[in-house]
Amino acid sequence: PxxxxxxxxxxxxxxxxxxxxxxxxxxxxxxxxxxxxxxxxxxxxxxxxxxxxxxxxxxxxxxxxxxxxxxxxxxxxxxxxxxxxxxxxxxxxxxxxxxxxxxxxxxxxxxRSLGIPGEETFKNKGIAYCPHCDGPLFAGKKIAVVGGGNSGIEAAIDLAGVVEHVTVLEFLPELKADKVLQDKLYSLDNVTVLTNVETKAIYGQDKVDSLAYMDRDTQEVLTLELAGVFILIGxxxxxxxxxxxxxxxxxxxxxxxxxxxxxxxxxxxxxxxxxxxxxxxxxxxxxxxxxxxxxxxxxxxx
Ligand code: FAD
CATH class of the missing domain: 3.50.50.60 (FAD/NAD(P)-binding domain)
Structure with a gap:
């Protein structure tokens, strides 16, 4: 033994x-x-x-x-x-x-991954999971954070200090993060929060250049131009x-x-x-x- x-x-x-x-x-x-x-x-x-x-x-x-x-x-x-x-x-x-x-x-x-088109292809080419690790790679760029729980909102707050703009995408009608985190998030002027949206696909050539999401109310599919997507759904x-x-x-x-x-x-x-x-x-x-x-x-x- x-x-x-x-x-x-x-x-x-x-x-x-x-x-x-x-x-x-x-x-x-x-x-x-x-x-x-x-x-x-x-x-x-x-x-x-x-x-x-x-x-x-x-x-x-x-x-x-x-x-x-x-x-x-x-x-x-x-x-x-x-x-x-x-x-x-x-x-x-x-x-x-x-x-x-x-x-x-x-x-x-x-x-946990989203399991959507583009996610596997662009891992490490614009798709990231760790804000402490990869945040600085997106300095001065537009990014999205998928996930409105504590880890997603902490990441969005952290990244907002480094990148040009952060869009948060949450599937449910409201964010799940603690109120103090939400208050902090909403106090930042380079953050947009989209709730009740479903992330559908991530596109790019060599690296990520856009993301498609669906507004779950209207079923309309919209596109965001960006350089990075942080997936924080657990x-x-x-x-x-x-x-x-x-x-x-x-x-x-x-x-x-x-x-x-x-x-x-x-x-x-x-x-x-x-x-x-x-x-x-x-x-x-x-x-x-x-x-x-x-x-x-x-x-x-x-
Ligand atoms: P892991 O690294 O997950 O290792 C687990 C091990 O257990 C593996 O060998 C696996 O094969 C094995 N295993 C699992 N189940 C079984 C089983 N049933 N039987 C036998 N073996 C099993 N951290 C940083 O500090 N800096 C960074 O820049 C950074 N970047 C990251 C980027 C990415 C894309 C990811 C995914 C993570 C990153 N992290 C980073 C986080 C860091 O990698 C982890 O915190 C760290 O690897 C955790 O180490 P661990 O040994 O606990 O687990």
Missing amino acids: YDVLVVGGGPAGASAAIYAARKGIRTGILAEKFGGQPLETLGIENFIGTTYTEGPKLAAQLEEHVKSYPVDVMKTQKAIKIAKNELVEVTLENGAVLQSKTVVLSTGARW LVPNTEWLEGSVDRTARGEIIVDKQGATNLPGVYAAGDCTDSVYKQIIIAMGSGATAALGAFDYIIRH
Whole structure:
């Protein structure tokens, strides 16, 4: 059995595996896609100490760093079940069952997509999901934010300070964000809010140049010329497989304490799959380190 088995190979998992291995204990890491969300990221400008890097490069560096330690790296493996008996047991899709004294869950999250024409084509070519990451790329340009919940309105307020103009598109008849956020939004003079509209398609040549939406009252389809579309209709944690075993919030985020411990003894969690307030690479790496150190503490006490 392992001492620490890490499930998920993004920034949080890589960090947890390195911190565990550096304690000289038996460490394994398994991942469906080693590298995680950075594999889909172009420019990264907020990884502190590194002025600029690109997602696939960071993903390769994570793997290289993990492999510089005696860690069992199991790529293209998907966990489908976890159970706590004497040891923690993780079942893989291929039927194998791995045993470990402790487990760090770091299966990350995925952005909910609209599923409309143009969305796949223009990912990273004008379509963005993270205002902290990609906002400055649209400085002085017109953009839209799709989604009128807290994350959408926070993004619109944030982006309004950077871009020329923001149009917010909300499907429902009213915004769902907290009132303080709405008040702040409506106080800005370079923001337009469209409610009861359905985003239909995103168009462009090499990159985004316009968006089509339908007014749900009149059924009229209208076009907005713009350079960017931020889609903020929810982040979905990859935790469905933990149903019934690990406690999660109503949104499916794993509930962790300050050591990264979950409700299951010996099971820790880190990164975007947890109820951490902010979802960023540097934060995921920090919580991965915390979870590994928490797991190590657990091992020396049991
Ligand atoms: P992830 O990166 O999501 O990794 C999850 C890992 O778990 C993957 O290896 C996945 O394959 C694996 N996995 C999932 N389910 C299973 C399973 N059942 N079994 C086995 N393995 C599984 N953050 C920044 O700080 N700066 C940026 O510039 C930035 N830009 C971004 C741009 C885009 C387009 C996106 C999508 C995100 C961006 N982020 C950025 C956010 C950042 O990528 C995440 O916060 C970070 O990757 C979270 O790390 P994580 O390890 O928790 O999860």
